Every structure is written in C-alpha cells, then in structure tokens.
Amino acid sequence: xxxxxxxxxxxxxxxxxxxxxxxxxxxxxxxxxxxxxxxxxxxxxxxxxxxxxxxxxxxxxxxxxxxxxxxxxxxxxxxxxxxxxxxxxxxxxxxxxxxxxxxxxxxxxxxxxxxxxxxxxxxxxxxxxxxxxxxxxxxxxxxxxxxxxxxxxxxxxxxxxxxxxxxxxxxxxxxxxxxxxxxxxxxxxxxxxxxxxxxxxxxxxxxxxxxxxxxxxxxxxxxxxxxxxxxxxxxxxxxxxxxxxxxxxxxxxxxxxxxxxxxxxxxxxxxxxxxxxxxxxxxxxxxxxxxxxxxxxxxxxxxxxxxxxxxx
Amino acid sequence: xxxxxxxxxxxxxxxxxxxxxxxxxxxxxxxxxxxxxxxxxxxxxxxxxxxxxxxxxxxxxxxxxxxxxxxxxxxxxxxxxxxxxxxxxxxxxxxxxxxxxxxxxxxxxxxxxxxxxxxxxxxxxxxxxxxxxxxxxxxxxxxxxxxxxxxxxxxxxxxxxxxxxxxxxxxxxxxxxxxxxxxxxxxxxxxxxxxxxxxxxxxxxxxxxxxxxxxxxxxxxxxxxxxxxxxxxxxxxxxxxxxxxxxxxxxxxxxxxxxxxxxxxxxxxxxxxxxxxxxxxxxxxxxxxxxxxxxxxxxxxxxxxxxxxxxxxxxxxxxxxxxxxxxxxxxxxxxxxxxxxxxxxxxxxxxxxxxxxxxxxxxxxxx
Amino acid sequence: xxxxxxxxxxxxxxxxxxxxxxxxxxxxxxxxxxxxxxxxxxxxxxxxxxxxxxxxxxxxxxxxxxxxxxxxxxxxxxxxxxxxxxxxxxxxxxxxxxxxxxxxxxxxxxxxxxxxxxxxxxxxxxxxxxxxxxxxxxxxxxxxxxxxxxxxxxxxxxxxxxxxxxxxxxxxxxxxxxxxx
Numbered sequence: 001x002x003x004x005x006x007x008x009x010x011x012x013x014x015x016x017x018x019x020x021x022x023x024x025x026x027x028x029x030x031x032x033x034x035x036x037x038x039x040x041x042x043x044x045x046x047x048x049x050x051x052x053x054x055x056x057x058x059x060x061x062x063x064x065x066x067x068x069x070x071x072x073x074x075x076x077x078x079x080x081x082x083x084x085x086x087x088x089x090x091x092x093x094x095x096x097x098x099x100x101x102x103x104x105x106x107x108x109x110x111x112x113x114x115x116x117x118x119x120x121x122x123x124x125x126x127x128x129x130x131x132x133x134x135x136x137x138x139x140x141x142x143x144x145x146x147x148x149x150x151x152x153x154x155x156x157x158x159x160x161x162x163x164x165x166x167x168x169x170x171x172x173x174x175x176x177x178x179x180x181x182x183x184x185x186x187x188x189x190x191x192x193x194x195x196x197x198x199x200x201x202x203x204x205x206x207x208x209x210x211x212x213x214x215x216x217x218x219x220x221x222x223x224x225x226x227x228x229x230x231x232x233x234x235x236x237x238x239x240x241x242x243x244x245x246x247x248x249x250x251x252x253x254x255x256x257x258x259x260x261x262x263x264x265x266x267x268x269x270x271x272x273x274x275x276x277x278x279x280x281x282x283x284x285x286x287x288x289x290x291x292x293x294x295x296x297x298x299x300x301x302x303x304x305x306x307x308x309x310x311x312x
Numbered sequence: 313x314x315x316x317x318x319x320x321x322x323x324x325x326x327x328x329x330x331x332x333x334x335x336x337x338x339x340x341x342x343x344x345x346x347x348x349x350x351x352x353x354x355x356x357x358x359x360x361x362x363x364x365x366x367x368x369x370x371x372x373x374x375x376x377x378x379x380x381x382x383x384x385x386x387x388x389x390x391x392x393x394x395x396x397x398x399x400x401x402x403x404x405x406x407x408x409x410x411x412x413x414x415x416x417x418x419x420x421x422x423x424x425x426x427x428x429x430x431x432x433x434x435x436x437x438x439x440x441x442x443x444x445x446x447x448x449x450x451x452x453x454x455x456x457x458x459x460x461x462x463x464x465x466x467x468x469x470x471x472x473x474x475x476x477x478x479x480x481x482x483x484x485x486x487x488x489x490x491x492x493x494x495x496x497x498x499x500x501x502x503x504x505x506x507x508x509x510x511x512x513x514x515x516x517x518x519x520x521x522x523x524x525x526x527x528x529x530x531x532x533x534x535x536x537x538x539x540x541x542x543x544x545x546x547x548x549x550x551x552x553x554x555x556x557x558x559x560x561x562x563x564x565x566x567x568x569x570x571x572x573x574x575x576x577x578x579x580x581x582x583x584x585x586x587x588x589x590x591x592x593x594x595x596x597x598x599x600x601x602x603x604x605x606x607x608x609x610x611x612x613x614x615x616x617x618x619x620x621x622x623x624x625x626x627x628x629x630x631x632x633x634x635x636x637x638x639x640x641x642x643x644x645x646x647x648x649x650x651x652x653x654x655x656x657x658x659x660x661x662x663x664x665x666x667x668x669x670x671x672x673x674x675x676x677x678x679x
Numbered sequence: 680x681x682x683x684x685x686x687x688x689x690x691x692x693x694x695x696x697x698x699x700x701x702x703x704x705x706x707x708x709x710x711x712x713x714x715x716x717x718x719x720x721x722x723x724x725x726x727x728x729x730x731x732x733x734x735x736x737x738x739x740x741x742x743x744x745x746x747x748x749x750x751x752x753x754x755x756x757x758x759x760x761x762x763x764x765x766x767x768x769x770x771x772x773x774x775x776x777x778x779x780x781x782x783x784x785x786x787x788x789x790x791x792x793x794x795x796x797x798x799x800x801x802x803x804x805x806x807x808x809x810x811x812x813x814x815x816x817x818x819x820x821x822x823x824x825x826x827x828x829x830x831x832x833x834x835x836x837x838x839x840x841x842x843x844x845x846x847x848x849x850x851x852x853x854x855x856x857x858x859x860x
Binding site: 013014017018019021022025042043044046047048049051052053054056076077078079080081082083084085086087089090113114115132143144145170171172173174175176177178193194195196197215217239241242243257259260273 | 498640
Binding site for chain 1: 681682683684685686688689690692693694696697699700701703704705725726727728730731780781782784785789806807808809810834835839852853854
C-alpha cells in the first residue's frame with residue numbers, strides 16, 4: 001500500500017463547506033442549546049471564508065442545517081438586498097444549492113442580522129440570529145469566566161442594579177438594542193442586537209430561534225413556545241421604540257419597524273425596515289398576520305404594557 | 313432557481329472587481345516571486361494562519377495585494393476545510409537543524425552562540441542605488457566556514473536544570489490525539505497550557521507585541537532575559553500507518569524563544585521560563601509571546617496578566633474581523649439607541665433649555 | 680459554480696440530525712429518522728466521533744458505536760448512552776449518568792432509549808417547546824425510570840432523553856416536566 005491509496009480523491013470543498021467533524025460538533029452543540037434554553041454553549045467555531053464578526057456564527061449554524069431542499073432567506077437590518085446579506089446568501093447557495101427567497105413565510109431557514117421579520121413565523125421554521133456579543137452581563141463584567149460563574153449561580157443582581165441606576169438617573173431604561181431578557185425563567189440572554197421592537201417576538205414563538213456568535217464561540221437557543229421576558233421592574237414596564245405616527249413613504253403603512261431617513265431640509269422620512277414584507281405589500285401579494293397589527297397591538301395581549309415614568 | 317434580491321449582489325461583485333483592478337495580474341510567476349522575495353512575510357502569515365504552506369501563503373498574499381490580515385484569513389479558512397489525517401511526532405529543540413541560536417543570559421553557552429542570518433547588527437539604510445539602477449545587488453555570498461557548524465545544539469535550559477536553577481521537567485507521555493487543540497475545542501478558562509501556547513503561536517504579531525511591550529515597559533511584573541532564541545528547520549516526523557516506521561514528511565521553518573525570570577514557582581527560590589514557538593521565523597513575536605507566557609499566570613492588575621485577555625485580544629482573525637465589521641450597516645441598532653436618547657431628552661428638556669440639573673449627568677452615558 | 684455533492688453520508692447525517700433537532704424543539708411530537716439504516720446506527724453516525732464518548736450495555740450495538748471512533752466510557756462519564764431496550768436492572772447504573780454542572784450543564788448525558796410509542800403509560804408533557812400540554816404514550820420503559828428522571832432533572836441540570844421506536848423518535852429535553860399517574 002502506498003500513501004496515495006489512503007488519500008481521498010481531490011474535492012475542493014465538502015457539502016455546505018464545513019467538513020463532517022465540524023458539522024457534527026456544531027450539531028451536538030445545537031442540541032444542547034435547545035435542551036438548555038438560554039444557556040450559552042461553548043463551541044470550537046471554525047474559520048469560514050467570511051471575515052470573523054461578519055456573521056460567521058450564524059453562518060456555521062445555517063451551514064449545519066442547510067440541504068438541497070432548504071429555502072433560505074438572509075437579511076441584514078431587515079433588508080434582503082443589503083450587501084452583507086447578499087454576500088452570505090451567495091455563499092450559502094454556492095455551497096449547498098439551496099433555494100433562496102425574500103418571503104419570510106417561505107423560508108425554512110432564516111438567517112438574520114439585527115432583525116426579526118414583521119410577519120409571524122410558524123412552526124418548523126428556524127430563525128438563525130447572528131450575534132456579535134453573546135454575553136448580556138458584559139456591562140457588569142468584561143471577564144467571560146466571571147460572567148459564566150454569575151450565570152451558573154443565576155446571580156443577576158448586578159444587571160438589575162444597572163437597570164435601577166438607569167431609572168434613577170433618567171427615569172427610564174436607556175438600553176437600545178440587545179435588550180437583556182430572561183429565558184424560561186432561568187438564563188438571561190442577549191437576544192442579539194435586535195431592536196426592542198423585536199425582543200417580544202421571541203416569547204412563546206412557534207418557530208425555533210438559534211443564536212450564534214462565531215467570534216466569541218458561543219451558541220444558544222430559544223426553543224419554540226418558551227417564555228422570554230425583557231427585564232423590567234413591575235412598576236416600570238419595558239418599552240419598545242416609539243415610532244407612533246411614522247408612515248412608510250413607499251407603502252403608506254404604519255406600526256411596523258421603520259428606518260428613519262434624514263432629509264436635507266432637516267426633516268425625516270420613514271420606510272419599512274422589513275424589505276421582504278414591503279415587497280409583498282408593493283406587489284399586493286398575500287401577507288401573513290404580523291406580530292404587531294395595523295393599530296400597533298402586539299399579538300400576545302397584555303404582554304406589552306403602556307409606558308410609565310417612575311417618580312423617584 | 314429564483315435568486316432573491318439582485319441589487320446588493322451586483323454591488324459586491326463590482327466591488328470585488330474594482331479591488332482586483334488595483335492588483336497586479338495574478339499569475340504563477342507573480343506568486344513564485346512573492347514566495348522567493350518575501351520569506352519573512354510568508355513566515356508571519358503562515359504562523360498566524362497556523363498552516364505551513366509557503367506556496368499557499370504566497371498565493372494568499374498575492375491574491376490580497378499584501379493585506380496581511382486578509383491573507384491570514386484566507387489561509388485559516390482553507391485550513392479549516394482540510395481533514396486531519398495524522399499527527400506528527402513531537403519536535404525537540406535539540407533535534408532541530410538550527411541556523412541561529414543566541415542566549416542573552418550568558419556570554420558563551422555549550423555549543424556556542426550562533427548569530428546566523430539576521431539584520432540585528434546591520435545599518436538600516438535604504439539601498440537607493442538599487443532604485444537608480446546604478447548598482448546591481450552585488451552583496452557577496454557569506455564565506456564558507458572552514459569547519460562546518462554543528463547542525464543541532466543542546467538546550468541552554470538543560471544546563472540550568474542540571475544546576476538546580478530551573479525545576480526539572482518530566483516528559484509527558486500524552487498521546488498526540490489527547491493534546492487539547494485550540495482550533496477544534498471550545499475555549500474555556502482557565503485554559504490548558506496547550507491552548508495557551510497554541511493561541512500564542514498563531515496570535516497576531518502586532519497584538520502580541522503591544523501587550524508584551526506594555527509588560528516589558530513597566531506594566532508587567534517580570535524582567536525578561538532571553539535565555540535562548542532559536543531559528544531552525546524541523547523535520548515533520550510521522551509514523552507510517554502500516555509499517556509503523558518513522559519517516560520525514562518534509563521540513564518546516566520553526567522558531568522558538570525562552571525568556572527567564574527570577575522567582576521560582578509557588579514561592580520557591582529559582583527561575584521560571586516563559587516559552588513560545590511558532591511555524592516560520594518570527595523573533596519579535598516570540599520574545600513578546602514568551603514574556604506573556606510568564607505574565608499570563610498572574611491575575612491583575614494589568615490586563616496582560618490574565619490569560620483570557622491575552623488569548624482573546626491577540627487572535628488575529630477575530631480581532632481584525634470584528635474591527636472591520638463596524639463598517640457594516642448598524643442603522644437598526646442606532647435607531648434603537650436614538651429612540652432611548654430622544655425619550656431622555658424629552659423627559660429632561662423643555663425646548664432647548666434643560667428642564668433640570670439632572671441633564672448634566674445624562675451626557676456622560678451613551679445608551 | 681456547482682455546489683459540492685450532497686453525498687449519501689452527508690444526507691444521512693443531516694436528516695438524522697434534523698429529526699433529533701426538531702424532536703427536541705417540539706418535545707413529545709413524533710419525528711421520522713431516515714429509512715435506510717438501523718435507527719441507533721443512524722444516530723451514532725450523526726453525533727459520534729473521536730471527540731465524544733458513549734456507553735451501552737448492548738453487545739450487538741457496541742461494535743457499531745465503536746466504529747465511529749468515539750470513546751467507550753463508563754456510565755458516569757459517557758456523553759451519549761444507548762439503550763436499545765431498557766429494564767429495571769439498568770436503572771441503578773443509569774443513576775450515575777452525568778447531569779452536568781451548574782457551570783457546564785451541557786456536559787450532561789443524552790440517553791437514547793428503545794421503546795414502543797403510542798401505547799402504554801400515558802404521559803403529559805409541559806415546558807419549553809410545548810404549546811400548553813402534549814400527550815404521549817410509551818411502553819417498554821419501566822415506570823421507575825420516570826420517577827428517576829423527575830428526581831434528576833433540576834433545570835438546568837438533568838438528562839436529555841430520546842425515545843426511539845423503529846424510525847420514530849421523540850425528544851424529551853431536561854427542561855420538560857413529565858406528568859404521569
């Protein structure tokens with residue numbers, strides 16, 4: 001026998017790029033993440049031909065799920081045609097032959113950076129969120145080892161203290177995106193830098209959400225039908241972005257998350273952030289029910305409460 | 313097949329074409345020229361890419377126009393697709409074909425100081441005459457020695473061990489497959505020493521230098537003395553899968569550094585060694601890295617005393633990738649933060665005037 | 680560019696994994712493993728390699744699992760446990776299976792247990808992945824096992840269990856409460 005007999009014929013890349021070992025490892029970790037909602041599972045995180053910090057965590061998850069029959073939607077900031085979304089989509093199809101779509105309801109795998117679509121996702125869909133920083137306690141301690149210990153002990157006093165300090169100083173919570181949320185009553189997660197508008201969509205959702213940070217090598221999950229509550233004191237409710245009165249300049253729709261577009265005369269115009277949804281509205285296509293209805297009511301009645309300014 | 317969203321896709325294809333238009337034509341000759349003329353750049357890229365493949369490193373550099381971080385990423389991404397078919401035998405310092413080997417701790421050492429190839433004692437003057445075409449590069453070849461130098465040398469640290477200055481070490485009979493591997497394991501802290509040394513071996517040269525230099529300059533706890541620095545060629549010894557016999561699959565350029573500092577382990581008198589080694593020759597990285605190897609054992613007060621800090625922040629591909637990711641659109645997160653800031657302003661301002669003194673404290677915090 | 684080939688090995692591993700993933704995401708619902716191979720062999724091929732470990736008392740399954748290069752470890756240290764059939768005699772040992780630690784709950788064992796689904800002890804499941812309550816009937820698993828699981832699963836600690844009946848599979852992550860009479 002010679003060495004060549006032991007070698008395999010040259011094949012430039014495995015199916016879906018990652019080799020069998022890398023995929024198996026990731027798949028084992030994904031199962032753990034689903035079994036322990038909100039717990040950050042450490043993983044090896046292989047290098048991909050996309051820069052680190054550009055969605056490699058989400059991409060590894062997508063590549064370990066994708067197959068020829070998959071239908072993939074990729075968005076960045078809500079938009080399908082963002083250059084970064086286009087690049088990731090191009091790579092996924094190049095390596096898997098999967099079909100792509102801009103329609104949230106048609107996607108079997110939806111990889112997203114910073115948004116959850118407006119239309120209510122359904123059972124059997126996988127939402128893959130790209131995560132730059134998986135650690136909700138980073139503001140409390142920059143040290144991962146210390147943060148892990150706090151999670152182990154469910155010692156979340158310091159993050160509550162941060163929120164309380166915000167109330168004392170500003171009379172409201174000032175956290176923007178990545179609003180810390182409690183999953184299944186046990187682990188606090190960063191829901192990735194989705195706007196607060198999207199955070200409640202994780203609560204008792206019909207779909208599976210996988211969150212993956214490639215650079216930080218952690219992945220975690222929010223399984224379907226799992227309780228997810230943004231942190232709030234009982235007398236000062238959590239608030240989503242106030243976009244009341246903002247009307248989309250192309251579709252005329254309200255009460256969906258908008259991009260604010262500064263105008264030369266000092267005013268602003270607004271457009272739907274969810275480009276797939278906008279596309280459907282423009283083409284008069286069939287849209288599905290949305291998490292917030294046209295009056296701005298959230299689909300879990302009573303989950304979001306009207307704003308209160310504390311008197312401190 | 314229906315392909316979603318055309319606009320973005322065309323834009324990125326054109327952007328890549330514009331970039332390529334700035335580079336010279338990519339040809340086998342161009343790649344060979346890079347490989348021949350820039351061995352130290354190749355070594356840096358191979359070390360950080362943790363893949364010894366001079367031809368591929370040259371290709372990566374040519375393909376990226378010499379953008380080192382991009383070249384390292386290309387090698388790493390290629391590396392992660394390659395199956396691991398076997399483990400090489402460990403390389404011992406005194407078996408490496410050594411071409412340069414110096415110790416700052418002693419005037420002379422067993423086997424002798426070997427200066428070898430270095431620019432250390434050269435005048436750093438630009439050869440402008442080459443540009444003018446007036447002079448050819450006519451530096452003479454170094455004269456051959458009358459007697460051939462030894463090809464291998466004993467380790468300086470062995471002498472110190474025999475003197476009781478350094479603790480003796482037991483050889484670890486661990487199987488190669490059981491050695492923790494930072495490229496395939498999840499990183500947890502405290503990290504096994506194997507992870508630390510592997511992370512330093514593939515760390516960003518500039519990052520290791522910045523943290524190592526900060527330590528050396530005064531933020532550190534130790535004064536490093538270079539006990540031994542080596543450049544050489546190591547045989548990649550493997551066992552034949554059937555006959556079990558050892559054979560060499562080739563030679564790779566390797567370098568290693570040891571720094572020594574007084575103060576033995578766990579309070580005992582004596583010395584401690586910091587160690588670093590990498591693929592390719594990269595002296596500045598190894599001196600800084602071996603210093604960090606010692607510093608990382610001490611927690612606080614300087615960040616470079618914490619292994620988590622050092623290992624995370626000197627990771628070339630992660631650091632560069634995250635830094636440039638800030639070019640990506642962040643308008644959704646920014647909108648969310650603007651919403652919070654506006655609410656606070658509305659709470660505390662009436663028109664342009666602050667509604668209360670509380671405002672002054674507000675400016676200090678960004679949501 | 681044509682995508683790399685979707686090989687049979689890849690298809691088997693992926694489709695098995697997807698069944699495992701959805702079974703764990705929607706506990707109590709029945710999912711199908713691919714048809715063309717024995718169930719435990721598919722599961723082993725999809726999850727095991729030299730980076731992980733297994734435990735089994737089944738002499739016929741042992742060589743199948745060994746072929747994946749995973750390490751055979753004693754019951755208290757193995758990551759994946761395979762019980763093509765489970766009796767009361769196995770429970771004492773099973774009590775030693777790892778439930779993870781507070782720092783690393785992901786180190787807990789995953790159990791694959793052969794059984795018959797659709798008849799036998801009626802179970803009611805509640806918890807993440809379940810919209811309200813989910814009913815399930817299982818036979819071939821001794822009743823004390825369910826008491827044991829109840830005692831062991833203190834979220835985030837506990838075993839993740841898969842019930843396997845031919846190519847049918849049901850997931851019971853540690854996060855789910857199982858009620859029975």
